[in-house]
Amino acid sequence: MNSIPLSQQARPAAPAGQASYLDGLNPEQRAAVEALDGPVLVLAGAGTGKTRVLTTRLAHILATGRARPWEILSVTFTNKAAREMKERVGRLIGQGVEGLPWLGTFHSIAAQILRRHAELVELKSSYTILDTDDQLRLMKQIIQAEGIDEKRWTPRFLGSLIDGWKNRGWTPDRVPEDQKWIFAEGAGQKLYEIYQARLQVLNACDFGDLLLHNLTIFQNHPDVLREYHRKFRYLLVDEYQDTNVAQYLWLRLLAQGSHNICCVGDDDQSIYGWRGAEVDNILKFEKDFPGAKVIRLERNYRSTGHILGAAAGLIAANRARLGKTLWTEDDPGEKVQVKGIWDGEAEARYVGDEIERWVKDGRKHSDIAVLVRASWQMRAFEDRFLTLGLPYKVVGGPRFFERAEIRDAHAYFRLVRSSDDDLAFERIVNVPKRGVGETSVQKLAQVARGAGISMAEAARMLVETDEIRGPARTGLKVFLRDLDRWAQMAETMRHDELAEIVLDESGYTAMWREDKTPQAAGRLDNLKELVRAMGEYDSLEAYLEHVALVSDLDTASDGDEVSLMTLHAAKGLEFPLVFLPGWEETVFPSQRALDEGGTASLEEERRLAYVGITRARERAVITFTANRMIFGRWQSVLPSRFVDELPADHADASSETGYYDSGPGFEGFGEPANPMASSYSSPGWRRYQAATNEGRKGSPPVIEGKAKLIDSAESSSKWRAGDRVFHDKFGYGTVRRADGAKLTVAFDKAGEKKVVDSFVRELP
DNA sequence: AGAAAGTAACTTTTT
DNA sequence: GTTACTTTCT
Numbered sequence: 001m002n003s004i005p006l007s008q009q010a011r012p013a014a015p016a017g018q019a020s021y022l023d024g025l026n027p028e029q030r031a032a033v034e035a036l037d038g039p040v041l042v043l044a045g046a047g048t049g050k051t052r053v054l055t056t057r058l059a060h061i062l063a064t065g066r067a068r069p070w071e072i073l074s075v076t077f078t079n080k081a082a083r084e085m086k087e088r089v090g091r092l093i094g095q096g097v098e099g100l101p102w103l104g105t106f107h108s109i110a111a112q113i114l115r116r117h118a119e120l121v122e123l124k125s126s127y128t129i130l131d132t133d134d135q136l137r138l139m140k141q142i143i144q145a146e147g148i149d150e151k152r153w154t155p156r157f158l159g160s161l162i163d164g165w166k167n168r169g170w171t172p173d174r175v176p177e178d179q180k181w182i183f184a185e186g187a188g189q190k191l192y193e194i195y196q197a198r199l200q201v202l203n204a205c206d207f208g209d210l211l212l213h214n215l216t217i218f219q220n221h222p223d224v225l226r227e228y229h230r231k232f233r234y235l236l237v238d239e240y241q242d243t244n245v246a247q248y249l250w251l252r253l254l255a256q257g258s259h260n261i262c263c264v265g266d267d268d269q270s271i272y273g274w275r276g277a278e279v280d281n282i283l284k285f286e287k288d289f290p291g292a293k294v295i296r297l298e299r300n301y302r303s304t305g306h307i308l309g310a311a312a313g314l315i316a317a318n319r320a321r322l323g324k325t326l327w328t329e330d331d332p333g334e335k336v337q338v339k340g341i342w343d344g345e346a347e348a349r350y351v352g353d354e355i356e357r358w359v360k361d362g363r364k365h366s367d368i369a370v371l372v373r374a375s376w377q378m379r380a381f382e383d384r385f386l387t388l389g390l391p392y393k394v395v396g397g398p399r400f401f402e403r404a405e406i407r408d409a410h411a412y413f414r415l416v417r418s419s420d421d422d423l424a425f426e427r428i429v430n431v432p433k434r435g436v437g438e439t440s441v442q443k444l445a446q447v448a449r450g451a452g453i454s455m456a457e458a459a460r461m462l463v464e465t466d467e468i469r470g471p472a473r474t475g476l477k478v479f480l481r482d483l484d485r486w487a488q489m490a491e492t493m494r495h496d497e498l499a500e501i502v503l504d505e506s507g508y509t510a511m512w513r514e515d516k517t518p519q520a521a522g523r524l525d526n527l528k529e530l531v532r533a534m535g536e537y538d539s540l541e542a543y544l545e546h547v548a549l550v551s552d553l554d555t556a557s558d559g560d561e562v563s564l565m566t567l568h569a570a571k572g573l574e575f576p577l578v579f580l581p582g583w584e585e586t587v588f589p590s591q592r593a594l595d596e597g598g599t600a601s602l603e604e605e606r607r608l609a610y611v612g613i614t615r616a617r618e619r620a621v622i623t624f625t626a627n628r629m630i631f632g633r634w635q636s637v638l639p640s641r642f643v644d645e646l647p648a649d650h651a652d653a654s655s656e657t658g659y660y661d662s663g664p665g666f667e668g669f670g671e672p673a674n675p676m677a678s679s680y681s682s683p684g685w686r687r688y689q690a691a692t693n694e695g696r697k698g699s700p701p702v703i704e705g706k707a708k709l710i711d712s713a714e715s716s717s718k719w720r721a722g723d724r725v726f727h728d729k730f731g732y733g734t735v736r737r738a739d740g741a742k743l744t745v746a747f748d749k750a751g752e753k754k755v756v757d758s759f760v761r762e763l764p
Numbered sequence: 765a766g767a768a769a770g771t772a773a774c775t776t777t778t779t
Numbered sequence: 780g781t782t783a784c785t786t787t788c789t
Contacts, residue, residue, distance in 0.1 A: 551778065
């Protein structure tokens with residue numbers, strides 16, 4: 001791993017100040033690059049040159065001879081970020097970066113470390129990394145084995161619970177008392193123990209374990225930790241605001257050596273709280289790392305003044321933040337556009353039209369991104385783009401390695417490699433159909449468990465007896481014979497050749513060839529692509545290790561396409577023109593955030609909105625609709641509170657059509673209109689509804705007296721404060737405020753809600 | 765065992 | 780609207 005020729009090691013220290021890589025850095029960036037000693041936190045706002053600082057700092061450490069390439073630990077969150085850093089450092093120091101063996105994601109580096117010390121946590125260094133699918137199936141087995149009702153206590157719930165515990169650095173014995181009761185009347189911790197024991201038998205670990213085992217090793221074996229203290233002279237951490245507790249503990253342990261830890265991040269862009277990320281980590285950095293320097297990067301090189309102003313105004317509503325003020329020397333540019341639209345289809349049509357206009361003006365499709373809160377929102381845009389013939393690509397969509405056919409194929413390969421991989425065995429014994437149904441598999445599992453052997457071994461025994469008969473028996477016999485044969489071939493054959501043979505001879509490819517569903521062809525293509533990708537690795541092991549930690553294959557096609565993606569996927573990217581559709585309550589902020597997480601998760605939604613706006617360089621267009629199809633039902637929806645929070649100075653709600661206005665200062669529902677936005681205050685909502693509805697036919701359908709916005713809007717005085725009403729979903733309630741069609745109702749059970757009057761009726 | 769039909773549940777976001 | 784899962788039937 002550390003095999004770089006001596007000639008490529010530390011280059012002679014360049015006199016500081018003359019180093020060309022420092023040219024063009026602003027004073028703050030330069031300070032962040034040059035502050036090499038002790039802990040440093042770089043608060044890098046959106047578009048302030050974060051990656052540049054990170055890579056230049058790395059180059060600087062090398063160029064000044066402070067450390068050699070393998071003495072620097074650089075961690076990122078995603079593989080993409082790691083790749084980008086490698087590339088850019090390579091360009092800066094003008095040589096290959098194979099010499100940076102410790103640049104990678106938290107998970108890949110933890111996996112490397114774990115391989116070297118696996119025996120210290122009772123694993124073999126050949127351990128496999130389970131994907132979420134395997135994990136869930138394990139959970140399910142355990143829940144069933146323990147006789148717990150899996151309807152009430154789903155494997156998925158247990159999975160995310162255990163995952164959460166791991167993210168907080170809790171091994172089964174450290175789970176706090178009150179947490180144990182979250183699952184199945186106190187069985188949670190016991191199930192966690194059983195799960196870990198199963199993993200150990202399988203010589204496997206899940207994503208969370210990679211970090212957690214590292215922690216266990218470091219805590220129980222100070223000598224090992226010291227080894228890494230000596231090894232890592234500098235630590236660099238990207239996206240620090242996204243670290244969870246386990247990652248934080250891991251970093252803190254490692255930093256005890258040199259104390260030279262530099263974390264780069266932006267608390268305003270912390271959007272992974274739902275996955276265990278702790279904004280707190282970045283908020284308390286100075287406390288955790290005494291003597292830390294904090295450097296703020298606030299000069300933005302990406303967006304226009306208005307875009308920054310709109311984003312700043314929005315994020316100012318958050319309380320838990322360190323506070324930064326982005327500024328730019330660029331033009332103010334044009335204000336952020338905010339537009340209300342009738343429904344989702346019309347929204348997609350509008351976005352499509354705007355895109356065509358932009359392109360007609362000589363700009364490129366690839367300048368444009370459409371950023372949505374959740375992936376289900378993409379379909380409307382895909383539909384529309386397809387009809388218009390607009391070239392587009394979905395970024396971060398269905399992941400290659402998560403597709404069923406790829407997982408099936410991997411299960412075959414894993415099984416050929418080691419026949420005791422029960423999870424793989426179970427996955428594909430009967431794919432394609434071999435007559436081995438559920439009952440046979442149950443029997444195998446039971447025997448295997450009882451005898452402490454693998455399911456493949458159990459199968460070998462049982463096919464010789466009468467325990468399993470009929471088609472299951474012959475099917476298993478053939479399957480076992482094939483496995484043996486392939487295992488033998490593996491000794492001599494190239495792994496990608498073998499892969500092809502396994503897939504063919506097992507009947508797996510044939511299964512898809514005979515499948516007549518439209519996706520079948522794509523699946524066969526994926527399998528071909530899989531075999532091709534395998535060829536790029538030296539061995540099956542190397543390949544499997546890689547895919548376990550990577551979610552996507554490099555997709556090279558950089559055509560001239562509009563990018564369609566979720567807001568999460570957009571972090572770190574930028575586009576001249578950005579569309580932000582779906583800014584409605586319950587969509588964005590999402591219902592889930594509204595229901596569960598309280599203020600914290602609402603603030604996270606707001607940060608997501610902030611991330612969205614700050615992706616735009618020249619122009620940002622926010623849209624919201626009055627009606628949206630959610631869960632297959634038409635619902636009337638209200639503009640997002642984030643729309644109200646946009647400062648009128650930087651956001652423009654007036655629109656060219658007669659549609660009307662809403663938007664900044666849209667008279668937010670019963671509350672005093674935003675004073676900053678008074679110029680926008682207007683009784684626009686009703687006019688907007690009336691106007692739009694007139695221009696539209698048919699959609700959304702008017703169902704069962706619902707969605708009759710027009711009627712209800714016009715009969716504005718049907719309800720008054722104090723009236724008792726009934727709502728299908730929320731039950732009985734008392735009207736608190738009535739503002740045209742919009743009611744604020746205090747429901748007896750559901751609490752205070754804002755609803756449109758067509759959804760309530762008189763008491764039955 | 766396997767296919768068809770009917771049902772619940774649900775949609776974030778990723779290593 | 781979809782998908783994953785369960786029940787029912789052959």
